[in-house]
Amino acid sequence: MKYSYFPGCSAEATGKAYDVSARAVCAKLGIELEELEDWNCCGATSYFSARELLSFAISARNLALAEASGASDLIATCNSCYTVLAKTNKYMSLSPELATEVNEALAQVGRSYKGTVKVRHLAEVLVTDYGLEALAEKVTRRLTGIKVAPYYGCQFTRPMGGDWDDFEFPVTLDKLFEAMGATIVDFPMKTKCCGGMMMLTNADAALKMCHDLLAAVEESGADVVVACCPLCEMNLEAYQPKVNAKYGTSFRIPVLYFTQLAGYALGCDPKDLAIDKQVVPCEAVLAAVPA
């Protein structure tokens, strides 16, 4: 099946590893990802609070592009991109007034959106469309004995979740990695916010949140955290030194994009998964995977 792929702005910069590993995983599984031609920022910024209609229109341009390309499903890998695109999609379908106004704006650039595209998160697509059994069969390096803490972040299912997982206690990544042989640890903070963009605007608050998350990970005994959002991954991983500096802790917890660890289990070359780009070394985790 062919999917339209929305990389998102982070994928070009700090989240490059996510983009690279996501493509590698899909290639390995035979999932065709077609990058959305001429995509623009989804609008997952505070601009939504300043100019709501304009933000919806900018976001909807991506939906219009996807629809025009003939795609039925638009896949996002970033939690924020997923949330904003899905929200734009849903609000336009619920409010004829909004749909009319947005389409008037899109018409100025010769575009329109009729509401036929479904916005989905890559993790959900792997579990729902590809299937856990099929994934398990494709695993060449079973993650036996590896203790994984799946970190969903605050926006994976809230508010744009659906029947595919529980809003308050999602298990999509749990099931994905269990199918790959990993041991999922009990990690009660798995949907707690990492602080997101506050790491830039209110670092004290975000560092506290990351500290609490990392402490919970440590208590859970996990070998590695898997994330499904570039901002979560960066906050938890790249800012570990800052957390340590502020709180006098000595966290050195590997944090990988879920596609990086999944790709490794599926037999991808670590170089193709951008694992060398990690801030906290994770060689030990990979080495622990049975040959």
Add this chain to the structure above:
Amino acid sequence: MADTTNGGEPKVGVYICDCGSNIAGKVNVPEVVEYAATLPYVTVAREYKYMCSDPGQELIQKDIKELGLNRVVVAACSPTMHEPTFRKAVADAGLNQFLFQMANIREHDSWVTEDPVEATEKAKHIVRAAVARVPYQVPLESIVVPMNANVLVVGGGIAGIEAALKLAQAGHHVTVVERSPSIGGHMAQFDKTFPTLDCSACILTPKMSALGKHPNIDLLAYSEVVEVDGYVGNFKVKVRKQPRYVDIDKCTGCAACTEVCVVAKVPNEFNEGLDNRRAAYIPFPQAVPLKATIDPQKCLYLTRGKCKQTCVGACGPEAIDFEQKEEFVDLEVGAIIVATGFEMFDAGREARYGYGRLDDVITSLEFERISNASGPTGGHILCKNGEKPRSVAILHCVGSRDENYNEYCSRVCCMYSLKFSHLIKEHIPEAEVYQCYIDMRCFGKNYEEFYKRLMNEGVTFVRGRAAEVMAAPKDNPDGRLLVTVEDTLLGVVRNLPVDMVILSSALESQAGAKELSQTFGFGCGSAGFFIERHPKLEPVSTITDGIFIAGCCQGPKDIPDSVAQAGAAAAGALALVDNETVSIEPTISYIDPERCSGCHICVGLCPHNAIQYNEELDAAQVIEAACKGCGVCVSACGSNVPEQRGFTDDQIFAEIEGALA
């Protein structure tokens, strides 16, 4: 012309009610009266402030006698309100009550029309329609059928028990059908009852015992109603008695078999699965009837044919009978009371509270069993690790007042939450107890005083609905669970470290309620509970005459209200079964055997099974007492044979023409 079988030309009296300002405030009544006087066959048209009052009724009666009226129309409220009133008034004046017609110019007009001019016009049309049809109405006599003096009570919880005892005391024979092996219902599981803190079993078991011993009561436990046929005064009910594989005439309830049964790990329903029972079991020591039952799903002999049958060996009276079969019993009763109770909300659906995932997150019913001295922990309030909880949080409104699950309030949870707080403080005085509530609903007698008492016992009330329950970080010194709740009075989010969380869960209608309601012939509301005939004035009757509901099957309520409803239902049933006969409305179908071709179409279509084929006459025949006058046969018949008395073609067409004129 109109068939005026009361002799002579129709003489119609039209009476238009002001209904205070309900009608007169919107409709120009004098104008309608003036108009009515001009209509065909109208002898007199009058206005009165309250037609339903004694003077109002006397006005009609005087005119019938003095002016020789042979038809009466009252334009007022809905027939549901006062048709019976005026029918009786008319009958008392010597005129057949079915020569009366009600025109609704209140619910259908003054209450729903904005513009007074439009309302007045509409009233004229409504009155004209009634006046046009009434000359075609003919005298009818109510059908009198015999009343069976026996009563069936379905459900052996506190409501069913109370209803059965009242009826038995009134001298009627009562059959009680209970699905479980023992009566007692959920009340038998409670520890203490609010606000008196009476021991639940102590106040319940005397009633259970009285029921079991009463000469007028036949208890069919471990049985279910499978079919209900018939009509008020004459119900025919088929009951299926499940095989216990124990001969209850021989069984003495000594429980020897339950001690030796080899299958020992069956989750004990009475203790909400907190401990196990055997395949051969007695639900609890005070069971009525005190007889053993062998669970056919768990017994090794019954499922696999292989067991050393230690139960047989242990049974002195030789009561065990693996050959026992299900039995069907046919009952004939005059009235039925359905009191089938409630079930608890499945707390596992609310994933945020961790029920089923985290240790020591329990439901209210589980806590009742833990606190109860005859429960799985011998009455000691303990966590799963065997230790006393240092602190407990009681979370209100789990599954209630919630758009995601049930919008309604379950009524009893605030009170039982207070009760739990007291029990915890009593068992463990040093424990910290938190109540996370939205409102404190303490509506009943001595309930507010009970709340005050608990405030003085040092319980911490946090006004906020708990957001989630998590496992606390291992180094948290105060609790193994963390309850996150916004304290809306303080304006802060609190994380309460506790060792135990009690979920005050919703009371819901039972899983099979919809099917059960269809068996008996009434409906379920949007919340799943059985629908009463009128929410204010008839809380225990249903739309089917002779069938009553009582207790939590009608909606969540506490024990006093369940008992009160049971008494009300018993009174309703007595009002029927204390009489020799019952009157049925004659506005039913009549099939002229001369014109019927015997094609059988109507026989199969009748939703009340009220038409049978008469071989001798080669025609369909209506069973008068079973017919509800729904009109299906009338519309189905290709030859236009069935006539619905009170709704004949002539009457209906006249009414239509009157309305449209």
